[in-house]
Amino acid sequence: MATPEELAEIRARLDLVEIVSRYVTVHSSGANYLARCPFHEDKRPSLTVSREKGLFHCFGCGAGGDIFQFIMQIERLSFPEAVRRLADQVGVALRSPGRADASGSGSERARLAGLNERVAQYYQRNLQRSGVGKRAWDYLTEQRGLTPETVKQFRLGYAGPGWDLLLRTFPAEQQVLQRLGLVSLARSGQRYDRLRDRVIFPLRSVGGELIAFAGRRLSAEETTPKYLNIANSPLFKKGRELYGLSQALPGLSREHEALLVEGYLDLITLHQAGFGQAVASMGTALTAGQAKLLRRYVERVYILYDRDSAGRAAAWRGLRQLIEAGLEARVALLPAGQDPDSLVRQQGADALREILAQAQPATQFYLDTLIEDHRGRGVRGQEEILAQVRGFIAGLDSLPWRYQLIRGLASRLDLPQQEIEREMQGARTHGIMAPTVQQGGDQRGPEHQGYEERLLYFILQGELPVSRLMELFTPAEFGSYREIVATLFALYQEAEGPEQLSGPEGPALLQRWLARLTPQDGTRLRALSLSERLDDDPERAISQLLQAQRLRQTQRQLRELRRQIRQAQLAGDRQAVEQLQREQLQQSKEQAQLLREVGWQRTPSGHLS
Structure with missing residues (x-):
């Protein structure tokens, strides 16, 4: 374990507010900072962070601690791993690093991430090699228009076409490579490289840790997917991560909004064009976990998915996840046949800015596309629309969203709003107009x-x-x-x-x-x-509290004197009774003085008010 002096030195060199702001958006509130808690579904800021004390605490779920506990909880690390990561960031050399690894469990994640780092460097070297990586380099820089600086920024690489190039490069790490999803096992029992002849995109956690890889096919072979992600591993769960989030944190903080795209190259092209708030769902519809992750940083999200049927279906599902996470969602309608990457390359960044300025609110996009899909189908089409909206509303907690959907649907279908409300009653246990229940902790304010x-x-x-x-x-x-x-x-x-x-x-x-x-x-x-x-006047408040304490002590002494007087009376000890009564009189006078000082009086019933 690190020594107490080493832990103190790490704390002294780090700013807890700055560390927390890498994961959530923080706002100043007096001497402290507030943020939405990343450890539970926080509808309003419940997390308080103190720079001076080096502590954080959530008044909703009770999570809290110092800078080490925050990193442990947010990155799911052991204490030794959190200490090592923060020590590396600030250049504190731990005198006894081996002791932290004694159990083995504390170093497992670090070993896996370390191998990922070495693999990323291998892929990067491949891309830079004039013979091996030329085709991939030309694809990125000439066909996709990426600058060498952008290629370096996102650490893009290349996996050669051989079946065992990675295995032969790391012969002693074959089992670990398999755990990381970089190597697969054939039916024959033979291992082979999962990513072959592909441009490589390293994936990082929000904290910057290298957790996984994805690859884009270079060959014209149609039997393999164009994009291939590695399987889930101890470091990577696809539905929980957003590509480019660690690079997007400054942009999200600056713009207070996110641009959500599907693909890796969509995101990289947007960042190169100055849209540093872009993140990517990695080729699939947004998941609930990804939406909650976004909720830590922004309140508004623009969806920039392709306009084909698959992209529209993904946008619908993404809308639902964003709404349930409490985010404002808007949909930017790209020209037919265009994706964010091709639009920016062919028409420039201003074309995308214009489309963003005309983005549709989520309700409008959802209802308009639904109506368009069923246009010309008469009553049957209206019934199908109502059925789809009922399914969409089921379980939707946002009361404003339910109202907007019903009002918009009544207007578009030319049906009475009350009748649509009645039709939607079965979509929710307590009816469409049931109030949303806020989750909250029982912490005392x-x-x-x-x-x-x-x-x-x-x-x-x-x-x-x-x-x-x-x-x-x-x-x-x-x-x-x-x-x-x-x-x-x-x-x-x-x-x-x-x-x-x-x-x-x-x-x-x-x-x-x-x-x-x-x-x-x-x-x-x-x-x-x-x-x-x-208390606006702490000195006065402290004085009153201390006076109240003296009053409490006096009252306890009076109760004890009354008890002793009763005992002396029962024993017939007149001298003791007289002495105790003199003490009682003196204590009563002191109590009266204290009562005047603290401004308390006795009620007619004899109680203090």
Whole structure:
């Protein structure tokens, strides 16, 4: 394992907000940042990120932690793998890297990704070789119009025509190559290269890790697919990834929208033409996982699929996925026979910008194409349209979308809207107009914080010294937070400071505090640390809380004195009764003074208000 000093150095060199923004779009909110949580279906920003504290927490699903936990969860890595990846990014040399690999499991993903990297370099060298890769190079640069800079940017390569060229290049890695989907097994038991005589497109995760490859056929042979993706592997699940997403992150952040295309070359040509917000679904209709991935970064998506029947069907399915993910979807209608790649190469980037400006809202595209497909079929066609819309609406959570579909359908079919609503009733369990149920966590908001939580909040913000808390409180006075407070007091006494959880040493103390807590207590403390501020005047609020604490202590002392007086009276000890009553009078006066200071009064029933 990395040493505590190495972990601290990695944290110090990295900005958690910058790391999180590689995966989701973040927005400033006071001292913290907000984003839609990537760990659950987040309809509104529930993830809070603190640059100062180096922590993140989702108030919807409870996910949270520091920069290492974020990378572990988002990239599905072990702790040693996350540490190594971040250490490599910032140039921290780990003195004991071998210990992190002792179990073997922690290094498995790194080994697979490392071999993918070596394979990518092999394919790139093939493309650059004058004899071997000339045909592929000419295809990319002369036929498809890619510049050498673009070829290098996307690390394009070439797989030769032989059946075992890759196997012979990596003879000791044949089983691993098979696991990665680069090698297949024939019925005879013989292994062979899966990608042969193809332009190679390396596929990267959103974090930049090389996870898979795809190939475009160069030969005229029609018995093999034009495009071939590798099979799913431990690193790659096709329906969960978008080609070009890691390169598109700056464009998505800048434009606040995505251009969704089908193919690899569509995406590369668009990026070369200045459309850096383009991503690709890799030749198939968009999946639910890909739509949710997009939802992390943008709120609007333009679909640029081919206009043929297959492209239109893919656009329909993509619309459904985007809508269910909570995205605004629009469809850019390309000229017949054109795809984004050919349009930009033949007519230029301005032609595509004009088409994007005229893109149709999703409802309009869906209904117009549906009507066009059934034009001239009379009543029978109308019945088929209604049946298709019922199927499309079934399970659709977006209430505005259901209304738009029904209104648009009533207008286009010249039928009463109420009758169409009635026709659609069976599409949903509770009817077409059933309200959408929002998913949400049960985390307590800051407005529901109790006395103990508010005191801890000011400790966490560095506005109440730890020593002051220790002077006035015992851990037992914090109820369900007593173990959390006891841990803080012990840490403070061990380290003799820092005095407050602010300044350069504060985050380190907070990390040590969290590390000693149970997972449940750690989640509670992290959520409290990143809660919204409720008090505009923290100094006044702290003063009131401390006065309230003195009042509580006085009230406890009065209850104890009343108990002792009753015991002394039963024992007939007049002297003890008189002494205790004098103490009771003094405590009562102090209570009255405290009540005036905090502005509390007694109600007619004798309770405090």
